[in-house]
Amino acid sequence: MSDAFLQVRDLKVHFPIRTGGILIGRYTPLKAVDGVSFDLNPGETLGVVGESGCGKSTLGRAVLQLIGATDGAVSWLGTDLTSLNKKELIAARENLQIVFQDPLASLDPRMTAGDIIAEPLLNYRSTMSKAERRMMVEGIMERVGLLPRMINRYPHEFSGGQCQRIGIARAMILRPKLVICDEPVSALDVSIQAQVVNLLMDLQRDFGLALLFISHDLAIVRHISHRVLVLYLGRVMELADKAALYATPRHPYTQALLSAVPIPDPTQERNKDRILLTGDLPSPLNPPTGCVFRTRCGKATDLCASQTPKLERAGDGQEVACHHWKD
Amino acid sequence: MSDVPINKRRSGSNLSVPNADALDKAADVEGRSLWQDAFRRLKANRAAMISAIFLIVLAFICFVGTAFVPWSYEEIDWDILEATPPNFATGHYLGTDSLGRDLLARILQGGQVSFLVGILATSVALVIGVSVGATAGFVGGRVDQFLMRFVDVMYAVPLMFFIIILMVVFGRNFYLMFLAIGFVEWLTMSRIVRGQTLTLKNKEFIEAARASGGSTTSIILRHIVPNVFGVVIVYVTLTIPQVILLESFLSFLGLGVQPPMTSWGALIAEGAQEMEITPRTLILPAVCLSTTLFCFNFLGDGLRDALDPKDR
Amino acid sequence: MTSVLEIDGLTVSFSTPDGDVSAVSDISLSVDAGECLGLVGESGSGKSQTFMAALGLLADNGTATGEIRLDGIDLLSASEKKLNTLRGERIAMIFQDPMTSLTPHMKIGRQLSEVLIEHQNVDTKTGWARALDMLNRVHIPAAERRLDMYPHELSGGLRQRVMIAMALMCEPEVIVADEPTTALDVTVQAQILDLLTEVKDNLDAAIVLITHDLGVVAGLADRVAVMYAGRIVEQGTVGDIFASPAHPYTQGLLACTPRLDVETEELITILGQPPNLQNLPSGCSFHPRCTYVVEQCKSERPALEVMNNGHIKACFRPHVEA
Numbered sequence: 008m009s010d011a012f013l014q015v016r017d018l019k020v021h022f023p024i025r026t027g028g029i030l031i032g033r034y035t036p037l038k039a040v041d042g043v044s045f046d047l048n049p050g051e052t053l054g055v056v057g058e059s060g061c062g063k064s065t066l067g068r069a070v071l072q073l074i075g076a077t078d079g080a081v082s083w084l085g086t087d088l089t090s091l092n093k094k095e096l097i098a099a100r101e102n103l104q105i106v107f108q109d110p111l112a113s114l115d116p117r118m119t120a121g122d123i124i125a126e127p128l129l130n131y132r133s134t135m136s137k138a139e140r141r142m143m144v145e146g147i148m149e150r151v152g153l154l155p156r157m158i159n160r161y162p163h164e165f166s167g168g169q170c171q172r173i174g175i176a177r178a179m180i181l182r183p184k185l186v187i188c189d190e191p192v193s194a195l196d197v198s199i200q201a202q203v204v205n206l207l208m209d210l211q212r213d214f215g216l217a218l219l220f221i222s223h224d225l226a227i228v229r230h231i232s233h234r235v236l237v238l239y240l241g242r243v244m245e246l247a248d249k250a251a252l253y254a255t256p257r258h259p260y261t262q263a264l265l266s267a268v269p270i271p272d273p274t275q276e277r278n279k280d281r282i283l284l285t286g287d288l289p290s291p292l293n294p295p296t297g298c299v300f301r302t303r304c305g306k307a308t309d310l311c312a313s314q315t316p317k318l319e320r321a322g323d324g325q326e327v328a329c330h331h332w333k334d
Numbered sequence: 335m336s337d338v339p340i341n342k343r344r345s346g347s348n349l350s351v352p353n354a355d356a357l358d359k360a361a362d363v364e365g366r367s368l369w370q371d372a373f374r375r376l377k378a379n380r381a382a383m384i385s386a387i388f389l390i391v392l393a394f395i396c397f398v399g400t401a402f403v404p405w406s407y408e409e410i411d412w413d414i415l416e417a418t419p420p421n422f423a424t425g426h427y428l429g430t431d432s433l434g435r436d437l438l439a440r441i442l443q444g445g446q447v448s449f450l451v452g453i454l455a456t457s458v459a460l461v462i463g464v465s466v467g468a469t470a471g472f473v474g475g476r477v478d479q480f481l482m483r484f485v486d487v488m489y490a491v492p493l494m495f496f497i498i499i500l501m502v503v504f505g506r507n508f509y510l511m512f513l514a515i516g517f518v519e520w521l522t523m524s525r526i527v528r529g530q531t532l533t534l535k536n537k538e539f540i541e542a543a544r545a546s547g548g549s550t551t552s553i554i555l556r557h558i559v560p561n562v563f564g565v566v567i568v569y570v571t572l573t574i575p576q577v578i579l580l581e582s583f584l585s586f587l588g589l590g591v592q593p594p595m596t597s598w599g600a601l602i603a604e605g606a607q608e609m610e611i612t613p614r615t616l617i618l619p620a621v622c623l624s625t626t627l628f629c630f631n632f633l634g635d636g637l638r639d640a641l642d643p644k645d646r
Numbered sequence: 647m648t649s650v651l652e653i654d655g656l657t658v659s660f661s662t663p664d665g666d667v668s669a670v671s672d673i674s675l676s677v678d679a680g681e682c683l684g685l686v687g688e689s690g691s692g693k694s695q696t697f698m699a700a701l702g703l704l705a706d707n708g709t710a711t712g713e714i715r716l717d718g719i720d721l722l723s724a725s726e727k728k729l730n731t732l733r734g735e736r737i738a739m740i741f742q743d744p745m746t747s748l749t750p751h752m753k754i755g756r757q758l759s760e761v762l763i764e765h766q767n768v769d770t771k772t773g774w775a776r777a778l779d780m781l782n783r784v785h786i787p788a789a790e791r792r793l794d795m796y797p798h799e800l801s802g803g804l805r806q807r808v809m810i811a812m813a814l815m816c817e818p819e820v821i822v823a824d825e826p827t828t829a830l831d832v833t834v835q836a837q838i839l840d841l842l843t844e845v846k847d848n849l850d851a852a853i854v855l856i857t858h859d860l861g862v863v864a865g866l867a868d869r870v871a872v873m874y875a876g877r878i879v880e881q882g883t884v885g886d887i888f889a890s891p892a893h894p895y896t897q898g899l900l901a902c903t904p905r906l907d908v909e910t911e912e913l914i915t916i917l918g919q920p921p922n923l924q925n926l927p928s929g930c931s932f933h934p935r936c937t938y939v940v941e942q943c944k945s946e947r948p949a950l951e952v953m954n955n956g957h958i959k960a961c962f963r964p965h966v967e968a
Contacts, residue, residue: 058834059831068541073541073544073545097549100546100547101547103545104545105541105542105545107538107541112537112538113538115539115543117367117368117369117561119367126548127546130547130552161368164366166920168920169919177542196858196920197688197858198688198898198902198915198916199919199920201913201915202915204904205912205913208912223831225832226903226904229904229906230904230913264832265906266836267835268861268906269835269839269862270861270907271860271861271900271903272888273864273884275864275907276861276864277864277865284836284837286787287801287802287803287804287834375663378663
């Protein structure tokens, strides 16, 4: 495994949340990500799905070390990113980029599209001349479907979809090896989502990128991913090849998630059996003991409350963390 | 669904389709920045524009006008030696003060001092306030704690007292006054900038800048400062009149500029002593001072509306 | 069936510093009692503004012309006082974000009972009792305790249930649900959709479901209207719209939505960007993005054309039944 591309091992990100105390605060850890492990291979897309508050965005940022990890390791081409100092980390980030959810908020409103896209070049190719930079920016703009003559326009003059293309251009200009996509299409209109998804898949094919595609939309994740990781309250519920996960979901949570997605077909949508989960997500400050999903699970037993299930093999390329997946 | 308009073109290359290009036909190549938008809105605000023009004209007159006045501010007209009404024959267009010095020349010179104090002291406050505020807000943690507690301590020091001590210890120096006032005024500026930085810090574009390999300094300079500038510029226009007023107050107390040099505040102080005999010597500088303050406040309000149209 | 709510030639425009913008242009719609109309469109298509106008909730710079009749009463010409008696009592709205549409400093029980106290003149005790009853009907667990809680103490899903309960308090004839599940997670969305289906089956109210999610519409609506750039481009029964969409925009929307039940090789896309309302294309607003565009589309706007079964489209291209 020495040639591993990205290896995340038992990654934990806990945020101390002040829960009391007058002068000296009492803090409770909010376990946003709690023991997540996965591998990612070159050119592969790993989809990360889960509901809000499951820690999927935190996971993406922790992989880039934009948020420090509490414990565990993120090894990138053999070096552990969590052990690097500030300078080394900045150097390592050349190959690691991120595309954000809110296309407008992720662009500095006072900079032109060209300046925004060129920013990574200023940081990593500081010897480049102005003309060379401009050529590269225009090249990548064309590649992501923006008119190069719009180089001097400001973010607020673009539509949401175009802003997201600017964000993608900024992430791609250094030709990184891994791009984290944090809900890149969920703020976009339906007709624009498909354009952006296709663009990302195109770029992946051309540049041989690995993608960590974070989304709450299971349909889009199915379309773009090779493998899918299902998160719930910061823990991995299921990790499987796309085909296996969507055909034979093993974890009760995955099953419920899949059945909850509305299908744009009246006959199917009205006749399908929905697994309705009861209640809401428990507070991540005070997660249930044992299996975190047990409070909403139809199959929960005493065992689930006392023992945390480990990820175990449940078929070809499929791992599940449930005591009762065989039932 | 066989009849669906299947568009097998990839999205990445769809701009080569002529009708997609037509969508942007209206697009001009140069973008319009937020600053340009704000300026356009400011131009539409008549009160603010009139104030700005008035201030520019007044400042121009104060700095250039002295060359065209026959008397200088310190020259005593030995033929008069007392306050006289306006007299065009002697060249005292607004009359003289109790020592026989030309009032117009003195008002213009006082205006120079007041404008200079306003702008220089505010610049001092601006530089210190923005760097401290942005650093505290962006770096956070202990640095933030230390800087902000220092600001708290400074707030607790009675400002007047502080300035008076400085003046007494170092003597009445024209430039020291700028520095002293600036040192006092940066506190609020740094708090405002820090607050703005804290909200900006959590914006995704800052995170994006960090992911693009930006160092702390480059992020502060490239992203934080330009984005807090809007708020800062509003605060600056509102600080200038405060500073002018503070200088006037100091001069009124006799701690400001040294005679024969004068400022509007000093003129008002002198005029106040003789307001029963020659109200002119009080009213004229007072009108200049209050109109200037009024205009700065109007301009500040206008700028705030122009820069942040959502809050109107 | 009789129409409870009829919209006739409604135009909504907003005056902005850059000139007037038409958010809704000349649209006509009607909803029958006991029917659910799905109004589908992307952001800026005018789907929300149509019903904001109906409830008199347009922003200050907006004006509406045309006619909106609730059971024969014209809402646009009604006085503010009259509107106040109609809103909540006969026409109710469920918003996207329950946090911003519930008053933060008022207990749930009070917010719910106040609707009744205002419109039906009941005393506080009856009001609270009816509120409790309603919370039970929308399946809020431990309803009695929730009456004494403040909105921020509830989760997103529960808040949306409270919003639905509030809309149902006076048993209105028309319920307008504006993106009722967009802010919710998938599993919670499924719960709320289930509740809305129950409401629809048990009440005789007309429901207008405004959404961008075709899946939500497929599950709930009886009839669907598709809006693009402030106009209705297609309208028909839910079966017709999904099985045999007539307008290229509807076809494109259906094709570019990734589906969970079908494996797709490559997503089909609608080209270009959504239109800028300040600078709409000539002729058919959709023509720059349309694959079937002909010269006529660029100069002339297609009128709504009725096909069989009440299926309406605004496109020059003849429709071939699928």
